Amino acid sequence: MHLVVVSGRSGSGKSTALHLLEDNGFYCIDNLPAGLLPELARQANNAGMDLPKVAISIDARNLPSDLQRFPDLLKQVRESGITCDVLFLAATDEVLIKRFSETRRKHPLTDHSLSLGEAIAAELKLLGPIIDLANLKVDTSHLNLYQLRDILKQRLLGSRGSAPSVLIQSFGFKRGIPVDADLVFDVRCLPNPYWKPELRPFSGRDKQICDYLNDQPDVQEMYQDILQFLQKWLPRYAAGERSYMTIAIGCTGGHHRSVYIAERLLNDLGARTENMLIRHRDLP
Known part of the structure; x- marks a missing residue:
């Protein structure tokens, strides 16, 4: 049962x-x-x-x-x-x-x-x-x-395989940290596309924002640190019989940097992790 x-x-x-x-x-x-x-x-x-x-x-x-x-x-x-x-x-x-x-x-x-x-x-x-x-x-x-x-x-x-259900959630700190987050990564120190008027209307899922952030060395360094951390520790959380996990990525407004990082994590981790979901809390 x-x-x-x-x-x-x-x-x-x-x-x-x-x-x-x-x-x-x-x-x-x-x-x-x-x-x-x-x-x-x-x-x-x-x-x-x-x-x-x-x-x-x-x-x-x-x-x-x-x-x-x-x-x-x-x-x-x-x-x-x-x-x-x-x-x-x-x-x-x-x-x-x-x-x-x-x-x-x-x-x-x-x-x-x-x-x-x-x-x-x-x-x-x-x-x-x-x-x-x-x-x-x-x-x-x-x-x-x-x-x-x-x-x-x-x-x-959803699928009830042996792997835990992992939710990657982007959010904006100005609306508060999600209370259901198990891990929180703060990416507000990264260059902010919001201050580029021509980029402001787009989100971290759009090519214009991805191209801008892909060219920023700090963004790539932080992304690799987060990815390596999760690649190392997610299997250990699973081994501890954890059924559900929420990974929250936060920037100021939840539209650009956090969305970009969350989408990349889904792409890189999803291929090797079952039951992985994504949600952008503060996107319209």
């Missing part, structure tokens, strides 16, 4: 994730009490049960004591022989406050003594034991509904 535990901050997209999994053949359970995880595993291992794919949502609506026990509960499930992925959906405090304000939904932890901002902060602390064990984290701060579904479909439902 393949079990996916879906967790995350309220307003981050858990319902979207569950609906996607349900549409793709998963038996889904929303807000399962975490203490029932081992029993679910036991039942699933019974010969009479035919549930090859199950997804459950565990979030801050659970008993705090059960959330604290989550590491031990997950260990029991995995020791029973069940393949289990833990997906955690995150977003910044500012984005979550905006989403709740726009939809006028009530946060599950708010009450007469706890404001929305305080509830969001308290929820993050409650979910700490799950965050620490999540093998796939997705930052939904800059994603719309359709982008979130596409990313989850690629990463959760």
